[in-house]
Amino acid sequence: MTIGPRQTSTAQRLNELRRAHPYDATLQNLLTLLTAKLDLSARLPVFEYEADSEGFAETASFLSALGSAERESVQDVVRSLRLHLDRTGGRFDPASQASS
Numbered sequence: 001m002t003i004g005p006r007q008t009s010t011a012q013r014l015n016e017l018r019r020a021h022p023y024d025a026t027l028q029n030l031l032t033l034l035t036a037k038l039d040l041s042a043r044l045p046v047f048e049y050e051a052d053s054e055g056f057a058e059t060a061s062f063l064s065a066l067g068s069a070e071r072e073s074v075q076d077v078v079r080s081l082r083l084h085l086d087r088t089g090g091r092f093d094p095a096s097q098a099s100s
Helices: 005-020 025-053 057-088 094-098
Strands: none
């Protein structure tokens, strides 16, 4: 599977965020989750195509529905990530985390 320019730049931005905030475990977890979901979202259409090509229409339909759900889930993770970054100001401050 080849990685397109958009996926590469997204991966680079995610890695930049990880390096900039190495001690914010919540941020690290959200970024790990986002990376996994983006990878799965990119692979599911291929899985769907292969199942359909092999005559497994029911499986292809399932994979299509799963792909739609994953894309929605990616948006949920992105929203949570934005909220976290807004709340922390893009910086990790253990004192502000303890008070919430």
